Amino acid sequence: MQLIDGSKIITEACVRAGADVYVGYPITPSNWFYAYAQKRFPLFLAGPDEISVLQWMAGFAAAGRMPVTATSFPGLALMVESLNMVHMMELPMLIIVTQRLGPSTGSATTGAQGDLLLLRGAISGGYPLPVLCPSSFEDCWSLAYEGIRTAIRYRTPVILLTSKEMVMTHKSFDLSSLPDINKVERETPEVELPYQSYRAGAGGVPPFIPLGDATHQVRINSSTHGNLGLILKESPEAMANTRRLKDKLEQNISAFTFYELDEEAGAGELIVSYGISADAARDAVTEMRRNGKKVSLLIIKTLLPVPPAVLDILERYEKQVFVEENLPGLLRELIYGQARNRNIRSVNKIGSMIAPSEILR
Numbered sequence: 318m319q320l321i322d323g324s325k326i327i328t329e330a331c332v333r334a335g336a337d338v339y340v341g342y343p344i345t346p347s348n349w350f351y352a353y354a355q356k357r358f359p360l361f362l363a364g365p366d367e368i369s370v371l372q373w374m375a376g377f378a379a380a381g382r383m384p385v386t387a388t389s390f391p392g393l394a395l396m397v398e399s400l401n402m403v404h405m406m407e408l409p410m411l412i413i414v415t416q417r418l419g420p421s422t423g424s425a426t427t428g429a430q431g432d433l434l435l436l437r438g439a440i441s442g443g444y445p446l447p448v449l450c451p452s453s454f455e456d457c458w459s460l461a462y463e464g465i466r467t468a469i470r471y472r473t474p475v476i477l478l479t480s481k482e483m484v485m486t487h488k489s490f491d492l493s494s495l496p497d498i499n500k501v502e503r504e505t506p507e508v509e510l511p512y513q514s515y516r517a518g519a520g521g522v523p524p525f526i527p528l529g530d531a532t533h534q535v536r537i538n539s540s541t542h543g544n545l546g547l548i549l550k551e552s553p554e555a556m557a558n559t560r561r562l563k564d565k566l567e568q569n570i571s572a573f574t575f576y577e578l579d580e581e582a583g584a585g586e587l588i589v590s591y592g593i594s595a596d597a598a599r600d601a602v603t604e605m606r607r608n609g610k611k612v613s614l615l616i617i618k619t620l621l622p623v624p625p626a627v628l629d630i631l632e633r634y635e636k637q638v639f640v641e642e643n644l645p646g647l648l649r650e651l652i653y654g655q656a657r658n659r660n661i662r663s664v665n666k667i668g669s670m671i672a673p674s675e676i677l678r
Contacts, residue, residue: 405540597640
């Protein structure tokens with residue numbers, strides 16, 4: 318048993334999974350990642366600002382390293398252009414986003430769940446980014462590993478979306494409950510000659526060879542390009558390569574779909590939550606069942622792209638209640654848009670965490 322916080326668990330999991338570079342700029346409430354990473358990562362670099370952080374990470378990723386950083390909304394806003402660059406280049410990295418109350422700089426010491434739809438639209442053209450969201454310390458451990466694995470396997474930046482309360486609140490936790498983590502090994506690429514940096518391989522993912530390879534000419538390009546990595550515009554090859562950025566994630570999403578389903582036989586109502594609000598939802602379900610009400614619970618851990626398996630679960634329930642710490646109901650809007658349905662309701666709040674009693678009410 319240790320008194321520990323989620324940022325230390327995530328940091329340790331990243332290193333054990335094979336992440337070997339941390340590039341950081343300290344920002345509340347991600348500061349403890351910055352502190353822990355200096356002690357645990359093989360290489361730690363302090364960037365002068367968030368733009369430089371992601372540019373440096375791109376260089377490390379292109380050279381075959383696995384970089385990690387952590388930030389919150391103001392830093393993420395500065396990273397968006399570079400995030401688009403590394404998405405187009407297809408470079409693996411993990412970006413931990415610790416949510417806090419906005420808009421703008423908001424309150425650095427108040428939590429929230431406000432960045433989901435920003436991440437949904439972060440890549441110009443609506444191309445998807447994998448977004449994983451831990452709802453417990455166990456998730457902090459397992460999803461950090463899965464984030465590294467997904468980034469390497471599908472050549473993509475991955476977002477680990479967490480919150481101030483998850484990564485800064487200390488609580489007693491039994492570390493022996495966590496399974497071992499093995500390093501994510503990069504497979505030796507099967508290269509079809511002549512090598513083309515962006516010719517798709519298995520699952521729509523081009524085999525990765527780092528810059529500086531002595532055998533093959535490697536081109537990394539953030540503009541619209543063809544298989545060779547040379548700039549092309551509206552050619553069929555370039556358009557197919559750009560469409561592939563969407564297809565490779567959506568077609569392989571079952572490999573990084575994670576959720577927790579506590580389903581009760583005969584229940585017609587489903588409570589849906591994610592992240593830090595999941596604990597209140599779990600407690601509310603326990604109380605409802607104690608009072609004889611049949612209800613099921615869905616905690617979504619893969620938020621983007623929205624997994625078909627999650628949609629299949631939602632379609633089984635006529636009545637749904639979405640629990641999330643923001644005003645509009647971002648998860649509900651992500652799934653159902655602006656459509657109004659009296660059987661789909663929300664519990665929303667800002668400035669403090671949602672209590673189980675508010676869900677019950």
